[in-house]
Amino acid sequence: MALNSHSFRLAGRGSKPGDTVIDVGGVRIGGAMVVLMAGPCAVENEKQIIAAARGVRDAGAHILRGGAFKPRTSPYTFRGLGKEGLKLLALARKETGLPVVTEVMTPHDVGIVAEHSDILQVGSRNMQNFHLLEEVGRSRKPVLLKRGFAATIEEWLFAAEYILAQDNPNVMICERGIRTFETQTRNTLDLTAVALVRQLTHLPVIADPSHASGRRDLVPALALASIAAGAQGLLIEVHPDPDSALSDGHQSLSCEGFAAAVGQIERLAACLGRPLHPRLAETQTSWTR
Amino acid sequence: MALNSHSFRLAGRGSKPGDTVIDVGGVRIGGAMVVLMAGPCAVENEKQIIAAARGVRDAGAHILRGGAFKPRTSPYTFRGLGKEGLKLLALARKETGLPVVTEVMTPHDVGIVAEHSDILQVGSRNMQNFHLLEEVGRSRKPVLLKRGFAATIEEWLFAAEYILAQDNPNVMICERGIRTFETQTRNTLDLTAVALVRQLTHLPVIADPSHASGRRDLVPALALASIAAGAQGLLIEVHPDPDSALSDGHQSLSCEGFAAAVGQIERLAACLGRPLHPRLAETQTSWTR
């Protein structure tokens, strides 16, 4: 059955005029301006995360991403630094003024992750971890909800609904590639879905071209395409030294590569009448409240 | 890269001669005999679960299934009776002597679900909920791990590995249909995967033709096909009154329909040299310890 703006009690456009705009430390996500979230897949150590944070900030990013708790297919691979990673993210935030988005994997960790970060990310594998959705809902922190790699649009927006139903209106949703028969790329970026959810929901829509393709050489083109399709922000993996990354290096841009991409994105966004969000002033440690 | 019996440290056949057999209240799951798990999608009330338990026991089932905690796409639909449902399952177990399998959705609930049931089910949406996997691992209870609806075989066996790595060897894995382009059935039962995982792993392999097809008229044929492909057990939805079920009624067999299917399954299993497991004696309240 065709979804429409009344299919979702809280997430649907039928429930609210205009777009939801979420203010995260002065960064307004979801309005007419494009927001850039960037950083490494995983926090590896202080030097790496500080270099990454400075690199992406200098290139124009508004939000720092970085994983402290990493979901991994095999239990025998690097699963992140955990709490130590959270502290390093908070340090990088202090150094650069960039608000931080990082993943929380289980209800029990919501408190500690919320304490050290500005946006709680719910990952693709947890999109239908309903207890986690309700717990991040109860936290009232801004949430970035990634689409499950095989989730329908209906399931994705109902997952958002779980969070909203806990009286947390600060939900942004993120398309990060779906699983198809194609094997040349890690996933397939579903911009058809981006265009459609922009019609269905008032929530901010973000796109992640890094996980979607799994290849750094495709990230700039897909970043541009995402904005053109209607995405209001991008989540991009950037590592100060991609070839030595502990995870996902092949899909990470270098800081220089990211800076070059930002230049293109900025021109495109301006041309579409949805300009890049202004940079945070370096002195603006907006996350301190 | 092609998987082989050494691809998984603990789950792979390379790590252990012979098949793992898990004894659940006298029911030996994973050996040369076929085991039947049956019952309603959700526990609805005492009358319904007792009728279902008696119906499936009388028809030949060895294990009672029933959901107390139900993962649901929308937050606004029936999500199960929760703890009350667990108590009703325990009551049905007492009445019929059938061990119980039921889903646990979040690490926090593992203790209480383990207390009232015999097998912890990890559902399809939670196959990569790694904290849940580790918690059910630590519980040492038998675990039925459903394949994610878009999980690769590699991801599925690594999910089992997460549980095994917590020193819980009692893991059975369950194929329940994958998501494809076809819309006439809810999912597509992947018996190619069943045949392959039987080669790769020593763990018991179960098939769920009810969720796989979403249509009761297809369940008997797919049950037979699952056994022929190598499945060592079946998980089948049975409701005393399918048309009044609160969830998944369209895919539930009636008790009579289930009894008829068991007859066919029994003949087929015998012919394949992997006969149906003996019925539990009614007086055998094996789960009382």
Next chain:
Amino acid sequence: MALNSHSFRLAGRGSKPGDTVIDVGGVRIGGAMVVLMAGPCAVENEKQIIAAARGVRDAGAHILRGGAFKPRTSPYTFRGLGKEGLKLLALARKETGLPVVTEVMTPHDVGIVAEHSDILQVGSRNMQNFHLLEEVGRSRKPVLLKRGFAATIEEWLFAAEYILAQDNPNVMICERGIRTFETQTRNTLDLTAVALVRQLTHLPVIADPSHASGRRDLVPALALASIAAGAQGLLIEVHPDPDSALSDGHQSLSCEGFAAAVGQIERLAACLGRPLHPRLAETQTSWTR
């Protein structure tokens, strides 16, 4: 929308009581007996096809398969012997008495292929080559229509309808695996579809476990599962020397492997009340009329 037996004017069960049975040189395809079609992917030379034909006949096959015209992804790989291959198939038929099924790829070749064979195969890639469907329809020869690797059940049965609409009632349909996200097997055998099309149509339903899995070690289990799901025949790749095959050797059984599988299939089919079709008498050169 849910398909039913009236969704297809000619192919639907609503149009005809009972199952369609197609007599091919004395082999009755589509009735209550299971029919085996076997042989190499491609006809390579006289010695190979004669050895294969004798091997599969001696093991119990009723129909010889073999490709003279081979659809190949790359234009630079072996594409079959063409007309020479057709002649070798006719020779093998004369030697063994087995009717022959072989693929026709384009309308222009229907005449010559019909002249040298008993069943025209329309391959997966051509399932919606509508001009070819109409041409094999007009030929009035029996047709084996493979399901496209990403065709819905609706599209598959409408493709059969194209042939039937040319007044050719001799259509059998063949499930050969669909394309999914899984990469460990070439395709995913869709037995959910087999069970469903058995309800929707009166046409004979065949399964091809060789292309479905792409792995010879999975073929026997999937052959059994196909019969259990309701398939009325099997199409299996057999090569006298699989490791030297010019194409698809990895999914071909040896003649000995096939003979062993036939033993299992025979027992299962008997047990299901749908026994293996009697062997053709060697002296019965049924195709000479």
Next chain:
Amino acid sequence: MALNSHSFRLAGRGSKPGDTVIDVGGVRIGGAMVVLMAGPCAVENEKQIIAAARGVRDAGAHILRGGAFKPRTSPYTFRGLGKEGLKLLALARKETGLPVVTEVMTPHDVGIVAEHSDILQVGSRNMQNFHLLEEVGRSRKPVLLKRGFAATIEEWLFAAEYILAQDNPNVMICERGIRTFETQTRNTLDLTAVALVRQLTHLPVIADPSHASGRRDLVPALALASIAAGAQGLLIEVHPDPDSALSDGHQSLSCEGFAAAVGQIERLAACLGRPLHPRLAETQTSWTR
């Protein structure tokens, strides 16, 4: 295995420096300029196709699309006007000066379609109709090769290779959406593939947002995204009266809707440094030779 620019002997970038540019009646397809192909799904009658041709020309299209031979799932639905449709296309070309692209479905029709049109379209269902590929190759006419709805990138470029291998260098390839699990849209536009094939091949890459989404309300956003991802042209369904269209009306823009989209496309293309191709002068009947 990862594809690279040497994976395809003729289609790969390794075989040729720079991009292939195909001149069709003065329209240069494949260079640094964006080309627009537009028109109705099917030619219905003279009035309709002339109105469509004028409408799309006035809005800025460079090539007229329209189907005379229509592949249809069911044999009982409108399958196009055939030769009469070709004549009407040629008439519309004469009236407007727009070169014409139209589908050819079978080798036998290549001659007549080539006679009345400027670009031969090979449709999605025929992407691996190898005899058709070779016949359009031998015709030496420009060919627009649509990607099969479940074809891998490797299969798609090898299909192009079949045409190129017949000494026809005038091949453009068109992404038109792939089949996934999502049911809200007809297909899923695969811009990940567009970005990747732009790296792998020197052939012009076109995108079809109309078939990809099946919804006219998504076409403008996906058209912009396609250009941003690297597409060098667009194929868009436009009907003078979409709601009365004999086929695919729900995915067709009106002439006014198309004109509005062209305005957006023009600005975006200019901003990306790949401007819209100049309009054809009305008097330039470039296709007369």
